[in-house]
Amino acid sequence: MNTQSIFEARHVSKQYAGHVALSDVSITVPEGTIFGLLGPNGAGKTSLIRIINQITAPDEGDLLFAGQRLSQEHLQQIGYLPEERGLYKKMKVGEQALYLCQLKGLSKKDAMQKLKYWFEKFEIQSWWGKKVEELSKGMAQKVQFIVTVLHEPRLLILDEPFSGFDPINTNLIKSEILELKKKGTTIIFSTHNMGSVEELCDHIALINHSRVILDGQVGEIRNRFRSDTYKIDFKGSMMQLGASLGTYGELLSHGPEGDHMDATVKLVNGATTNQLLGNIMRSVEIRGFNEVIPSMNDIFIQAVERYNKEQKAA
């Protein structure tokens, strides 16, 4: 993987009258990756995105685009799909798409050619002469997605890209995102949908109360949140299993009694899986033994709650 960063924020702070939107935020987005920007509502994600798009300027801190100081010229290399999106209702689809692409610096001829390609790809040629108000919400979103990626930006910022799409179109957009990544596009992906984070993201940064409280590679973070917890499928009785754990493990939860049972066990006192297995295999018949890896959803909740608790204590 290319380790050069496409975007870097160093100690960025932004304050609006009366409230802090970002404080001392530093993130590094490696080129060619999908970077998840996560956080509860009002945490400061949109503020950060607007700063990257140079819609607003930070009070403090430095911004770098591919190693250079971020400037207006970089806007042509950035594509942005905001969460609250819309088009001119009275304008025709084709004309509008052409206009928005030209604003991104494409020549009319180029824009026309590429629009044709995308409209054919999404099979929406017949919408060209329609007014936007005649389209459904999902249809308008598709048009907007095309307009966002058409100028082949190096950095694509998608804010909740799946909201408003049905499952079929969600899949279509997902595969487009993966294809863009394959072509080398870096994507900053802001969402609440943790399922799609696991599916798509390589890196994440979690923002809470205007600060980055967690960031890094998804695999590495999940490792960090591993808690030596294992799920055991077995045949036998719960009593036998419980008794066999000894000082190696602690029973966290278990399923109902029956032919096949399962229990979640956490290793304690620095025990290894082998020690634990050695003990319990003498009492019950083991059918499965797997490490429980925390989902992004769990990590999100854990990290946010832990941070909030610490803040309260302080």
Place this chain on the structure above:
Amino acid sequence: MNKIGLIIQREYLTRVRKKSFIIMTILGPVLMAALFIVPIWLAMNEDDEANILVIDDSFLFTERLTDTDNIHFSFPQASLDSAKNSVLASDDYDAVLYIHREILSTPQGIQLIYDKQPGINVIRYIENTISNDLEKWKLAKSGIDQATIEAAKTNIKLVTKKLDEVGSESKSNTELSMIVGMFSGILIYMFIFLYGVQVMRGVIEEKTNRIIEVIISSVKPFELMMGKIIGIALVGLTQFLLWIVLSSTLISVSRTLVEQHFQKEVPGTNLEQVMSSSQTLAPELEEAQEAELNQEAINELMASINTIDFPVILGSFLFYFLGGYLIYSALFAAVGSAVDNEADTQQFMLPITIPIIFSFVMAQVVINNPESPMSFWLSIIPFTSPIIMMVRIPFGVPYWELGLSMALLVLGFVGTTWVAGRIYRTGILMYGKKISYKELWKWLRYH
């Protein structure tokens, strides 16, 4: 810069292609033409036929009231009551005019008793004729004869001349200056309002559509705002030019049509006669004199039209037309950016509309006294100068005043645009918040 061009192009094309623009462009001149044609048409089609029975107890007017094209008098030998009855009984007569015996000493109390309301022209004609005749009777009674009266009649037309610095006099025409000044003032007033509000609507549209965020991730908010303002200014200019072209053709075409119609259908009558039909028929001599006077007036008008500095007026009209729009439209854009929908604009509109309406009201004062200190100051201050200066210019304004006023207007425009730009770029991203003036002040000071 290229992007501003794109924005201007979009703002211009979407508006010019709208049905409402096309309708307004056609309707405007039609309305203007109607303003000229309808009164003439009404005067032409006045079929206010009135047959009046005259019961004249004074015997001063019997057989002396002359008929016109549509007013006919008859003088029956009957009592007032039987005359009333015949008005009621038959459709041949519409009213009874009753003149009492002592009319010379007590001129009040002449009655017109009708069953069908006679038109204002009929009443006016009767009044004029009777009072004219009474005057003549009274004058004759005191020994002044007709010839003396005619000889005493004098018409006055004041010749006004402007004395300029060099000491030479040039003929001026105050009425013409007033008309030109007021007309341009009104046009500028309308332009500021019509198109300023369009700027505001455009901003609100982008905000409620939520397309704003996409656009300002490609261009600077200030570029978007300026693109919109300039695009709409071009729409206004286009409409204005089309109006001038269309209405001048309409007016000239309709005028020739009307004149042809008259010469063909009603020989012997022409427009002027129809227009003056409500006046008493003047003796030949008076008519000739009047015609002479009219001719003189026309000559004078032509002369004063020549003295009016049209290049200066036209040039400064264009300048103030655009300048007035620009200085206000940026503020309209700021208002649009601060609200979520048009209903919320009221509270912020007031400080913008007050100076515009104030200048419009003051224009009628300034026009009567274009050289007063107040007129001077109002035509210098940028917020009132577009309307007030335009009212003053036809009367002649020293070049240094014009220059100062224009320079200040440009400065004012830069100033309001700067202020508006700062409010705009924060406002367009604010949703669901009731904005106060205090809040706007804070936005102004963000960096």
